[in-house]
Amino acid sequence: xxxxxxxxxxxxxxxxxxxxxxxxxxxxxxxxxxxxxxxxxxxxxxxxxxxxxxxxxxxxxxxxxxxxxxxxxxxxxxxxxxxxxxxxxxxxxxxxx
Numbered sequence: 001x002x003x004x005x006x007x008x009x010x011x012x013x014x015x016x017x018x019x020x021x022x023x024x025x026x027x028x029x030x031x032x033x034x035x036x037x038x039x040x041x042x043x044x045x046x047x048x049x050x051x052x053x054x055x056x057x058x059x060x061x062x063x064x065x066x067x068x069x070x071x072x073x074x075x076x077x078x079x080x081x082x083x084x085x086x087x088x089x090x091x092x093x094x095x096x097x
Contacts, residue, residue: 029056033075036093039066043087050079050088 039050050066051059058072059079068079080088 028071029074030058030069030071033070033073033093035075035077035090036070036073037068037075037077037080037088038091039068040087040089041065043085045085045087047084049082049084053078053082 037050044065046065048061048066051061055076055078056072056074058069058074059066060069061067075093077088077090080086080090
């Protein structure tokens, strides 16, 4: 791994860089959401495709079914797009968790 102090772009205005990789689990990124995914458990076939494709690891398996951690979910809706049975609905997020 490259030490951060050796990165040539560090400190250059307008060039973002990650100081601490893998830290999104500690941030409540759910505040970024405009839409939120809502799982219809009656339609869900428990294939775990939503869990596999979630880039933020915001979907957990609780007692044999998927559950979304809305504090981590950014509302990208990749889970809804990838769900083979369309068991995930896109809902306007009016109230923050």
